[in-house]
Amino acid sequence: MSKIDRILCPIDFSEFSVTAYDYAQSLAWHYRATLYLEHVIDSLTPYYPYQAFPEAYEEMCRSMRAGAEEQLKGFAEEHSRHGVAPQCYVTDGVATDWILDFAEAQAVNLIVMGTHGLRGIDHLTLGSVTEKVLRKARCPVLAVCKPAHGPVTPGGEPDLHRILYCTDFSDCSEQAFDHAVSLASEYKAELTLLHMLEGITNSVDIESEIVKVMQSLEKRITPEMNKNCTTKAVVRIGKAYQQIIELALESQTDLIVMGVRGRHSMDRAIFGSTTYRVVQSGPCPVLVVHT
DSSP: OOOOOEEEEOOOSSHHHHHHHHHHHEEEEEEEHEEEEEEEEOOOTTTOTTTSSHHHHHHHHHHHHHHHHHHHHHHHHHHOOOTTOOEEEEEEEEHHHHHHHHHHHTTTTTEEEOOOOSTTTTTTOOHHHHHHHHHHHHSOOOEOOSSSSSSSTSSOBBOOEEEEEOOSSSSSHHHHHHHHHHHHHHHHHHHEEEEEOOOOOTSSSHHHHHHHHHHHHHHHHOOOHHHHHHEEEEEEOOOHHHHHHHHHHTOOOSHHHHEESSTTTTHHHHTHHHHHHHHHHHSSSSSEOOO
16 A cells, blocks of 8 residues: 655645645545645745845845745644644745755655646646646645535545546556555545546457456456445546546546656656646546656
């Protein structure tokens, strides 16, 4: 099973941060993990002539940091539930660099971030912080959009009833599978194993291919898994990202889990990536797991 004991949730005080924090603290509670909140103040260096007025610059930085620390503390107090007590940190500089550096320094094994836009990161620019972290993080990243439906408990926090794991049977899918099983077990959720048959030609015996893939998927489902969650296997035909999104909508999926081939695979083929398209247009949060 995948271990989650240190979770980082970057905060920019937007409504998307609130949603991301809801998921982060739910995960921290289930896994009894340490939860870090980090707010990064945009560096003033490129915009302020600090060499000419070093004392004024330093005073401005101290004031901004003190204000941000107070705001982050207030954010945690207002939105925390179930006794979750996050550790709060404020830094200043380039947000992406500080988030990634902090995650490595603290041996974080999950980053939870909000995406700006009602449907994933449609409205973000290529230089967005979330997108860069998705591409460069060494640990899994949970990209949290505003879900199309509300998987919440009576207390108002997110809950995971249905988890969709997508596999192409490559090595990069294996670690993602471990995370999917772990999450389904923790939340007692229904776990769907999905494979997409893409680029099928007329010469292929489709029925035979579907049977073969179903057998491969069902081999992954062990009696031990079924003790903690319900499982099923699904095979669909068509464009991978379209089928993933359609199934997620049809089944009201609460979380999609996907693997990518290394930290730079999304960097090399960002717009052609199935994972990127699902994060961008999917109806629920997506856990991106790098090999």
